[in-house]
Amino acid sequence: MTKTNFTITVLPGDGIGHEITEICLDLLNQVVSKVGGNQLEFTSFAAGAAHYKETGISLPEEAMQHAFNSDATLLACMGLPSIRYPDGREIAPQLELREKMDLFAGVRPVKTMPGLPLPLTSDAAKNLDFVLIRESTEGLFASRETFKIEGEGESAAAYDTQKISYQGCKRVFDFAFGLAKQRKQQGYQGKVTCVDKANVLGSFYFMRQVFDERAKNHTDITAEHIYVDAAALQLVAKPWQFDVLVTENMFGDILSDLGAGLMGGMGMAPSADIGFEKAVFQPCHGTAPDIIGQGKANPTAMFLSGAMMLDWLGHQHNNVQLIKAANLVNKAVENAYASEELLPYELGGNSGTKAITDKVFAELAKL
Numbered sequence: 001m002t003k004t005n006f007t008i009t010v011l012p013g014d015g016i017g018h019e020i021t022e023i024c025l026d027l028l029n030q031v032v033s034k035v036g037g038n039q040l041e042f043t044s045f046a047a048g049a050a051h052y053k054e055t056g057i058s059l060p061e062e063a064m065q066h067a068f069n070s071d072a073t074l075l076a077c078m079g080l081p082s083i084r085y086p087d088g089r090e091i092a093p094q095l096e097l098r099e100k101m102d103l104f105a106g107v108r109p110v111k112t113m114p115g116l117p118l119p120l121t122s123d124a125a126k127n128l129d130f131v132l133i134r135e136s137t138e139g140l141f142a143s144r145e146t147f148k149i150e151g152e153g154e155s156a157a158a159y160d161t162q163k164i165s166y167q168g169c170k171r172v173f174d175f176a177f178g179l180a181k182q183r184k185q186q187g188y189q190g191k192v193t194c195v196d197k198a199n200v201l202g203s204f205y206f207m208r209q210v211f212d213e214r215a216k217n218h219t220d221i222t223a224e225h226i227y228v229d230a231a232a233l234q235l236v237a238k239p240w241q242f243d244v245l246v247t248e249n250m251f252g253d254i255l256s257d258l259g260a261g262l263m264g265g266m267g268m269a270p271s272a273d274i275g276f277e278k279a280v281f282q283p284c285h286g287t288a289p290d291i292i293g294q295g296k297a298n299p300t301a302m303f304l305s306g307a308m309m310l311d312w313l314g315h316q317h318n319n320v321q322l323i324k325a326a327n328l329v330n331k332a333v334e335n336a337y338a339s340e341e342l343l344p345y346e347l348g349g350n351s352g353t354k355a356i357t358d359k360v361f362a363e364l365a366k367l
């Protein structure tokens with residue numbers, strides 16, 4: 001029997017997370033009841049930098065357990081630059097979730113919305129549609145808790161060590177090829193581009209060899225490599241050449257913000273961290289300390305992350321209504337921007353949280 005009741009762990013986090021979470025839950029409830037047949041049960045937990053400041057704990061065990069046992073987790077954003085662990089690093093429990101739940105594929109779509117004045121003005125750039133897959137459990141982030149400083153004073157040196165494992169590469173490359181295959185059936189190029197720095201670092205040469213080995217199992221998909229510096233150039237010069245990009249954790253962190261820039265800002269960029277069974281959905285953006293409490297937070301990335309969650313749940317459970325609900329959210333957002341009535345603050349306009357939310361709900365009601 002098809003599953004119809006879904007438990008969702010909700011982590012509003014810090015900063016603008018509190019301004020975009022409730023409205024996203026309202027949107028998801030509305031769209032799910034519109035298509036009928038399913039129910040979402042949300043349970044919210046405090047976690048993040050402010051919670052750490054108050055309690056000394058960034059991610060309560062109860063929240064972690066709930067995330068492990070629920071059908072999916074929806075997270076807004078966490079971290080505040082003024083709140084840090086004693087070693088100077090910021091509070092970032094989203095990294096713990098990715099690692100402990102083995103969410104190795106950070107899926108970060110770059111899809112532009114017609115109707116927005118984007119930084120790249122060529123016609124091709126107005127219709128970007130590619131996906132960056134960020135390996136999310138190892139890479140340079142792997143040593144974040146064990147970094148060391150050797151020596152003292154002017155002879156001190158700090159070391160972070162990158163980890164690129166065979167298994168870590170294999171699973172994320174297979175995921176990328178699988179996604180390219182699915183997309184090819186929908187008319188996309190059928191291409192995976194591995195982004196590395198194999199001209200300088202042995203760990204990336206190792207990663208490239210695993211990529212080439214996995215590519216042999218997917219001969220219907222074009223496999224290519226690009227160095228990360230060249231990728232940064234090409235993402236600005238001709239981003240439409242890409243279909244699926246796959247890369248190391250830190251490179252993916254950086255390039256996905258570049259991708260957000262192509263879409264019109266952080267408020268437009270959704271993401272999903274996906275493992276073999278579990279997944280966490282959250283916008284790419286942070287807590288935006290510069291705009292907290294001003295009504296300027298763009299909820300679009302959160303809405304689209306919620307849609308990614310519905311789509312993932314739909315495919316996991318063979319539930320066509322949830323896939324339909326995801327498509328409706330995507331369409332409502334697209335129509336909202338296509339109206340040319342919205343211009344988010346990040347693009348120099350004055351459409352804030354309320355204006356964007358009202359427009360998306362109005363467009364959803366018409367579908």
Ligand SMILES: NC(=O)c1ccc[n+]([C@@H]2O[C@H](COP(=O)([O-])OP(=O)(O)OC[C@H]3O[C@@H](n4cnc5c(N)ncnc54)[C@H](O)[C@@H]3O)[C@@H](O)[C@H]2O)c1
Binds near residue numbers: 077299
């Ligand atoms: N996934 C996450 O939870 C996540 C991601 C990035 C940064 N962070 C944390 O957030 C804090 C701030 O980091 P930052 O300033 O480097 O990145 P940020 O993404 O919070 O902000 C970068 C810029 O984008 C704008 N912005 C971001 N989201 C927006 C939205 N939805 N609507 C409108 N404008 C938006 C901000 O106002 C700011 O000018 C830090 O503590 C950082 O560690 C968390």
Ligand SMILES: CC(C)[C@H](C(=O)O)[C@@H](O)C(=O)O
Binds near residue numbers: 079092095
């Ligand atoms: C805040 C930070 C820990 C996080 C990351 O580096 O993964 C963020 O930049 C992201 O892109 O999700």
